[in-house]
Structures are given as C-alpha cells and as structure tokens.
Amino acid sequence: MSKNKLRIGVYGLTGCAGDQLTILNCEDRLLKLFETVDVRSFLMAKSDNLEEELDIALVEGSVSTRSDEESVINIRQRTGSLVAIGICACFGGIQAVFTEPEEWAKQYEQVYGNRSVSSNAALQSRPVKAFVKVDYYLPGCPIHKEQFLALLSRLALGSTPEFHRAPVCLECKWQENDCLLNKNVLCLGPLTTAGCGAICPTCNLPCVGCWGPFEEANCWSEWNLLLDKDYDRNIIMQKMKSFSGTGFIQFFNTMKKERT
Amino acid sequence: MKVIKLEKKKLIPFLQFISQERELWAPVKKNDRIIYDLIEDFTCIDMNTTRTLLPPKKVIIPQQFNMFRVTGLGYESDYSHAVKKILFGIHPCDIHGLLILDKLFMQDHPDPYYIEARRNTLILGLSCWPDEHCFARSTNTHIIREGFDLFFTDLEHSYLVWVGSSAGDDLIKLKPEFFEQKPTDQDIQDFTYMQIERDTSYKTKINFISMPDLMELKYNETFWEKMGRACLGCGSCSMVCPTCNCYNVIDRHLISEETGERRRYWDSCTLCEYSEVAEGVNFRKNCADRLRLWYTHKMQAFISKYGKASCVGCGRCLLTCPVDINVLTVSKSLQGKDVYAYWNRLPREASDDKSSK
Structure with a gap:
C-alpha cells in the first residue's frame, strides 16, 4: 500500500446499492484501478475496511435515516473530496418524492403510527448536499461505468471531473430518433441530464428522467407543452416527480402557489 | 459538364460494382426513421425519401468520435471515421449544406478531421421532390451545379447523370457499358418539364432577401x-x-x-x-x-x-x-x-x- 496512492472510500446510504454494484461491475478494469488507488473502505467489496482519513469519498444513496445523517457527516469530516454518485445521492431519488413537509408527516404516520422509533429514526429523504458539502456529482440510475472510470481517473490525476451539461435530447438526436414529444408521448428528455445515451427513446420508450434533472431544464415550457397535448396535470406532476427528488422543488412550489 | 444516361434497373448493379473498394452510405429506412447508413443490402436503399433525420454531415464528421489516443509511448491520431466512402442519394439542398461546411472547415481554419473525411468521400447526388416542409426554392438550393462527383436526375424510367468531377468520370469508366452516352431529345424534354413542375411544387416560401x-x-x-x-x-x-x-x-x-x-x-x-x-x-x-x-x-x-x-x-x-x-x-x-x-x-x-x- 503506497503512501502516494489516492485513499478512496465507497459508501452507501439509503438506496438500492446499484451504483456500488456498477463499480464492481467494471470487472477486469477494476483490478487495474484498485492497484492504482488505495481502497480503504468499500463494504460491498471487502471486509477489512479502515474508517480513517480519505482523499475521495464516493457516496451513494440519499439521507433517509438518522444514521445516514451521522454517517455522511462523519465521512465528510475525514475526506478531502466528496462525490455524490447516483441520483439518490445527487437529488434524493425516488424516496425523496414527498418533498412537502406535510405530505411527509402524513406518510410517516401511515407507516409508523404513534410508535416511537428508537434505533434508526426515518427522516424525510434528502440528497447528500442537504447535509454536507458535495464537491462533484455523478448522476445516473445506476451510474455509467465509463463515466465513473473517467471521473475517478480525473480525480486521481489531480484534475477536475468534466461533464457535458446537456439534456437527453442531444444524445437522442445522435441516436437518430424521432422526437417522442412530437408524437405526443410524455417524454422527459428535455428535463433530464444526458449521460445514458438516450437508451429508452432509442427503444421507442419515453425518458422517465432517471439520470436526474438537467440543470437548465425549462420545466415551465415542458409542463405547458404537455398540457397542450392534453395530458392531465397530475399525471405530468407524477412523472416529473418520480426521479427528480428535490431537483424541481422550486418549480413545484411555484405551481402550488398558483393553485392556492 | 458531361450528361449521360442510365437505365433505372442498372443503378443498383452500378452502385454495387463501384462500392467494392469503398463503403457505400445511402438513405435507408430503420424503425420508421430514414437515416444515412452504411449499406450492406442494396435493395434497402430508399430512392424516394424526401429527407433523412440527420443530415449527411454525419457521414463526414460523426456525432462523436475519437480524435487521438495517448499512451505512455506518445499519441496516435485516429482517422478511422475518414475511410473511403461513397455518399449516395444526397439531395441538392444537402450538397449545398456540405459546401457551406467546406467554407467553415476547409478555408480559414482547416480542420484535418473534416478535410480527410471529405476528400475520401465521393458525392453521388440524387434529384428529389419537395414536400410541404421543403423551402429549398427560397434559399435557391433546390438545384446544384457543383459539389458532386455524379448527380442522378430521376426521369421515371431512367436517370440523367451529370458527371461533376474526374473522380465521378472514373466511376463511370468502371462500367461504361451501363451508360448511354447521349440523352435523347425526349429525355431533354422530360427533364425540362420535370424541373418546371418541381419548381412550382414548393409550398413553403420564405423571402430570404430581406x-x-x-x-x-x-x-x-x-x-x-x-x-x-x-x-x-x-x-x-x-x-x-x-x-x-x-x-x-x-x-x-x-x-x-x-x-x-x-x-x-x-x-x-x-x-x-x-x-x-x-x-x-x-x-x-x-x-x-x-x-x-x-x-x-x-x-x-x-x-x-x-x-x-x-x-x-x-x-x-x-x-x-x-x-x-x-x-x-x-x-x-x-x-x-x-x-x-x-x-x-x-x-x-x-x-x-x-x-x-
């Protein structure tokens, strides 16, 4: 174990562990990678984990319990950089669908009633950035192998990870697909970060937004376009909320204000 | 510019013959979309399409490609996108599109990746008929007088073939027996009527002058x-x-x-x-x-x-x-x-x- 090697930790909060699995799925390339860096902690891959100082922490999952919160604060305190991997860590994921506090309280009561939960209390699910500083984001559901390797390589070489900020539509056109919105299909391509290679539209299925909200997404125009195509506002909202976590919260708040 | 004639049924055999040492790219229908693609089955070429989803620029400069690779030993350019190709079925407006890209990529700031691919691609144009969205008449790009090696004008039973370059002439020389050296008076008449009818078929008009x-x-x-x-x-x-x-x-x-x-x-x-x-x-x-x-x-x-x-x-x-x-x-x-x-x-x-x- 060389002192110069980058010390890395891979952690999972609340999520499906699919992003950690994707890292393991790099298979033969992983061996080379793990020779280059020093993997201090990676519970899914090994048992002798050292919870010490790190250069890079890769964190999957959203913060959904008290212990998630404690872990992520602890990880942040002992790492140089923190990378949120997967949409749960980046935006909260599906479990953050109840963005309104009253909705969350209702849901909590339905599940737990009045019982007091002692060991690991559930919180309203939030992305990692709601608790600690996040240096880099690697979205995806799950993350993409190549993008993960490219990110880690850049960090290992001391440079900044680079992402092309574009919506799924760009990659969809590269794949030579007809626009599904033009065929009146409820497609979230324009609102969703590129990176998946437009897999779903290429199979003639609409984008559901699993790569997470695109930074410059024009929710207002997409929303009205779908209303214009006779979609019900509740359906549109459901679709937009499924994977966006807290990403479109500002837009939904505006819409809510407008209704009241 | 030489104009010769080719019977319709001889087009595919001709394309097959000339593409023995080059890739042939042409419009094909794939999952209800018309795209330019590498042709393996020549019967799949769509001769009557109005437009492809992506323009032919993708055949010259692909949507994404590697420019070079670096290893510990140095770096290696990658020109694998610039193999010898024939681009068939390209309409006048799209040839004009390539001529515009030529100005941008070949003049003030020469782009080797574009130039290499462009030089290795022969352009075989094909006449077309406008639909309600075409407005090439307004941009004066419905006809083409340069920028192709061969140009095929569809006259119902045969093609009039304009030979636009010596590379195009070399292609003809590979199978000279396929071609008739002189179009008939009737062909010229048909061509004239066809042009008039086509030019009056543009429904979308835009005044670009202003x-x-x-x-x-x-x-x-x-x-x-x-x-x-x-x-x-x-x-x-x-x-x-x-x-x-x-x-x-x-x-x-x-x-x-x-x-x-x-x-x-x-x-x-x-x-x-x-x-x-x-x-x-x-x-x-x-x-x-x-x-x-x-x-x-x-x-x-x-x-x-x-x-x-x-x-x-x-x-x-x-x-x-x-x-x-x-x-x-x-x-x-x-x-x-x-x-x-x-x-x-x-x-x-x-x-x-x-x-x-």
Missing part, C-alpha cells in the same frame, strides 16, 4: 424573449441542421488502462454551457440570446461573410422543434406576420396559466 436587414432592425423585438421562454434547450435544431457545425472536445484519461483519448462530439450553441467561460461566466446566459445568435448566424452574419444564408431549406428544423421554433416561424416573426406556434401561445408566468384543469 432577412439580414430585418434581423438587424428587429434585434430587440419581444418575440425573441417569447421564444426564449418556450425553448426547451434540447439542441435538436442544431443536430438536424445540415450547416450547424459546433462541436466540443473532451479529454478522457483512463488510469485503469493507462491511456487517454480526446473525444469530439456535436455540440449546440443553444445549450447554456456552450457560451460559458472560466469562472462560470456566461456570455449568453439567457436562452433568448442563444436563439438569436443561432438565427443571426444563419440569416445575417453568414450572408455578410459568404454572400448567402447558412440555411439550405431542407425543412428539418420545421419537423424537429417540439415548440415550433424554426426558420419558418422566425422569418415570419421578423416579417411582422402572425405566427401560430406553441412558443407564441405559451403563457408568460405561472399565474397566467389558463390551461389548468
């Missing part, structure tokens, strides 16, 4: 803001435009393989990141500014430099933009006409949303 002036005079009109509010920022207009040429490069290092590569891919000036510089400063943060740049470039700036618009009237933007921002609606707005378009009826603020149920 565009540079209108662009200047209406630079601050409110319709730009309206379009900016509606633009989904998807970049599709740039992808499907035969003259859009913006690209980005990204370096990927792979420590697991101890290599690095530089990837180049199509980009769009309508994306916010495109105009971002150091420290996150952005010259065109507002979407309306980016759209105005796109149209100013095509309908004003390009005309100032090269004497013609950077639009070839292919109609792809009309069919692609989900919110109706395209050359037709923009030019109508510039001319002060009423435009029925999604961007024009999108409510202004959330509180103006009348369509809520």
Whole structure:
C-alpha cells in the first residue's frame, strides 16, 4: 500500500446499492484501478475496511435515516473530496418524492403510527448536499461505468471531473430518433441530464428522467407543452416527480402557489 | 459538364460494382426513421425519401468520435471515421449544406478531421421532390451545379447523370457499358418539364432577401424573449441542421488502462454551457440570446461573410422543434406576420396559466 496512492472510500446510504454494484461491475478494469488507488473502505467489496482519513469519498444513496445523517457527516469530516454518485445521492431519488413537509408527516404516520422509533429514526429523504458539502456529482440510475472510470481517473490525476451539461435530447438526436414529444408521448428528455445515451427513446420508450434533472431544464415550457397535448396535470406532476427528488422543488412550489 | 444516361434497373448493379473498394452510405429506412447508413443490402436503399433525420454531415464528421489516443509511448491520431466512402442519394439542398461546411472547415481554419473525411468521400447526388416542409426554392438550393462527383436526375424510367468531377468520370469508366452516352431529345424534354413542375411544387416560401436587414432592425423585438421562454434547450435544431457545425472536445484519461483519448462530439450553441467561460461566466446566459445568435448566424452574419444564408431549406428544423421554433416561424416573426406556434401561445408566468384543469 503506497503512501502516494489516492485513499478512496465507497459508501452507501439509503438506496438500492446499484451504483456500488456498477463499480464492481467494471470487472477486469477494476483490478487495474484498485492497484492504482488505495481502497480503504468499500463494504460491498471487502471486509477489512479502515474508517480513517480519505482523499475521495464516493457516496451513494440519499439521507433517509438518522444514521445516514451521522454517517455522511462523519465521512465528510475525514475526506478531502466528496462525490455524490447516483441520483439518490445527487437529488434524493425516488424516496425523496414527498418533498412537502406535510405530505411527509402524513406518510410517516401511515407507516409508523404513534410508535416511537428508537434505533434508526426515518427522516424525510434528502440528497447528500442537504447535509454536507458535495464537491462533484455523478448522476445516473445506476451510474455509467465509463463515466465513473473517467471521473475517478480525473480525480486521481489531480484534475477536475468534466461533464457535458446537456439534456437527453442531444444524445437522442445522435441516436437518430424521432422526437417522442412530437408524437405526443410524455417524454422527459428535455428535463433530464444526458449521460445514458438516450437508451429508452432509442427503444421507442419515453425518458422517465432517471439520470436526474438537467440543470437548465425549462420545466415551465415542458409542463405547458404537455398540457397542450392534453395530458392531465397530475399525471405530468407524477412523472416529473418520480426521479427528480428535490431537483424541481422550486418549480413545484411555484405551481402550488398558483393553485392556492 | 458531361450528361449521360442510365437505365433505372442498372443503378443498383452500378452502385454495387463501384462500392467494392469503398463503403457505400445511402438513405435507408430503420424503425420508421430514414437515416444515412452504411449499406450492406442494396435493395434497402430508399430512392424516394424526401429527407433523412440527420443530415449527411454525419457521414463526414460523426456525432462523436475519437480524435487521438495517448499512451505512455506518445499519441496516435485516429482517422478511422475518414475511410473511403461513397455518399449516395444526397439531395441538392444537402450538397449545398456540405459546401457551406467546406467554407467553415476547409478555408480559414482547416480542420484535418473534416478535410480527410471529405476528400475520401465521393458525392453521388440524387434529384428529389419537395414536400410541404421543403423551402429549398427560397434559399435557391433546390438545384446544384457543383459539389458532386455524379448527380442522378430521376426521369421515371431512367436517370440523367451529370458527371461533376474526374473522380465521378472514373466511376463511370468502371462500367461504361451501363451508360448511354447521349440523352435523347425526349429525355431533354422530360427533364425540362420535370424541373418546371418541381419548381412550382414548393409550398413553403420564405423571402430570404430581406432577412439580414430585418434581423438587424428587429434585434430587440419581444418575440425573441417569447421564444426564449418556450425553448426547451434540447439542441435538436442544431443536430438536424445540415450547416450547424459546433462541436466540443473532451479529454478522457483512463488510469485503469493507462491511456487517454480526446473525444469530439456535436455540440449546440443553444445549450447554456456552450457560451460559458472560466469562472462560470456566461456570455449568453439567457436562452433568448442563444436563439438569436443561432438565427443571426444563419440569416445575417453568414450572408455578410459568404454572400448567402447558412440555411439550405431542407425543412428539418420545421419537423424537429417540439415548440415550433424554426426558420419558418422566425422569418415570419421578423416579417411582422402572425405566427401560430406553441412558443407564441405559451403563457408568460405561472399565474397566467389558463390551461389548468
């Protein structure tokens, strides 16, 4: 174990562990990678984990319990950089669908009633950035192998990870697909970060937004376009909320204000 | 320019013969979409298509490709996209599109990746018939007199073949027995009638002559803001435009393989990141500014430099933009006409949303 090697930790909060699995799925390339860096902690891959100082922490999952919160604060305190991997860590994921506090309280009561939960209390699910500083984001559901390797390589070489900020539509056109919105299909391509290679539209299925909200997404125009195509506002909202976590919260708040 | 004649049934055998040592790319139908693709089954070539989803620029400069690879030993250029090709079935407007790209990539700032691929690609044009979205007559790109090696004009039972270059003549010489050296008087008559009929079939018309002036005079009109509010920022207009040429490069290092590569891919000036510089400063943060740049470039700036618009009237933007921002609606707005378009009826603020149920 060389002192110069980058010390890395891979952690999972609340999520499906699919992003950690994707890292393991790099298979033969992983061996080379793990020779280059020093993997201090990676519970899914090994048992002798050292919870010490790190250069890079890769964190999957959203913060959904008290212990998630404690872990992520602890990880942040002992790492140089923190990378949120997967949409749960980046935006909260599906479990953050109840963005309104009253909705969350209702849901909590339905599940737990009045019982007091002692060991690991559930919180309203939030992305990692709601608790600690996040240096880099690697979205995806799950993350993409190549993008993960490219990110880690850049960090290992001391440079900044680079992402092309574009919506799924760009990659969809590269794949030579007809626009599904033009065929009146409820497609979230324009609102969703590129990176998946437009897999779903290429199979003639609409984008559901699993790569997470695109930074410059024009929710207002997409929303009205779908209303214009006779979609019900509740359906549109459901679709937009499924994977966006807290990403479109500002837009939904505006819409809510407008209704009241 | 020599004009010869080819019987229709001899076209596919001719294409098969000349593509023995070159890749043949032509329009084909794949999952209901018409695209340019590498031809393996020659019977699949779509001779009657109006337009392909992506323009033929993809055959010269692919959507994404590796420019070079770096290893511990040095670096190696990658010109695998620039193999010898024949591009068949390209219509006059799209040939004009390539001629516009030539100006950008081959003159002031020569781009070796474009030049190499362009030089290795023979252009075999094919005549076409307009649909309701074509407006190549307005851009004067419905006919072509340069930029091809061979050009096939469809006359029902045969093709009149214009030989545009010595490389094209060499192709003919591979199978001279396929061709008749002299078209008949009837052929010439048929060709003349065909041209007249085709030229009067363009339903979409745009007056481009006034565009540079209108662009200047209406630079601050409110319709730009309206379009900016509606633009989904998807970049599709740039992808499907035969003259859009913006690209980005990204370096990927792979420590697991101890290599690095530089990837180049199509980009769009309508994306916010495109105009971002150091420290996150952005010259065109507002979407309306980016759209105005796109149209100013095509309908004003390009005309100032090269004497013609950077639009070839292919109609792809009309069919692609989900919110109706395209050359037709923009030019109508510039001319002060009423435009029925999604961007024009999108409510202004959330509180103006009348369509809520």
